[in-house]
Amino acid sequence: MRKLILLTGLLVLSVLAYSQTPYKYVIIPTQFPDFANGLNPYGLSSSIQNELNAKSIENTFQAELSNDEFCDVLTVNLIKINNMFKNKLKVELKDCRNRVVWSQEGTGRSKDFQKGYAEAIAEAFKDLNQLPVNPNASPQVAVAPAPTPAQQVEQAAPEAAPAPTVQAQATNPQALYKPANLFYNYSYFIDLVDADAGRKQLILLNGELLGYQNLQTIGTLSPSGLGDVYTLEWTTAAGETVRGLANLTANELKISLPKGDQQEVITLQKY
Structure with missing residues (x-):
């Protein structure tokens, strides 16, 4: 009887598992x-x-x-x-x-x-026959089918063993991050995120390739009162903060930063 009860509990258990699905x-x-x-x-x-x-x-x-x-x-x-x-x-x-x-x-x-x-x-x-598995795919809940009448136990045992519990695997917040307003060039992939008081933050998606941490906030745009022009606080890969200007339109983000006696201009396009 105990084995039948345990089997019934396992059959109705919902198991949380990450689907191994390829990119779409x-x-x-x-x-x-x-x-x-x-x-x-x-x-x-x-x-x-x-x-x-x-x-x-x-x-x-x-x-x-x-x-x-x-x-x-x-x-x-x-x-x-x-x-x-x-x-x-x-x-x-x-x-x-x-x-x-x-x-x-x-x-x-x-x-x-x-x-x-x-x-x-x-x-x-020639050797690519299907797309790779997507590690960012959302987890899916797989539910085991309900037991058939033949598998049901007519009389419960005096002391039923507790059903085993399954803990959901902790998810990686970076793997689930989805950019909302992406600007990019051949070096930077930046998500432009609204903040308080009309400010905007620049979140760097490919930080590790450029000496930062992935999803690090590397800049803050503050309204200058001159239309599309913003003042900018920018964090370098060495951790230093420099101040510059940024021009933001619907399709382009152009950043101007001091670099020695000259200006470094970073132009990013809307994705």
């Missing part, structure tokens, strides 16, 4: 300025889409994302590898924190840029 889809940029200017240079965007479609991997050209899906997708990055005789490149898939979760190099034998880069992209993608 891939975002393909339509511009690759390191290769050439303009839209879809050398057919790079089209070649990437062709390879992903051939593997039934969901993809879309670069577009605005809602906050809910921001960390559920990957973005393609291409790195040009200089080679005198061949078209060589590296394909990277990056997550919402600008971390590379997959990368592979490819080489094109054709001397024609468009055909050669298409060959290189095909070679790089």
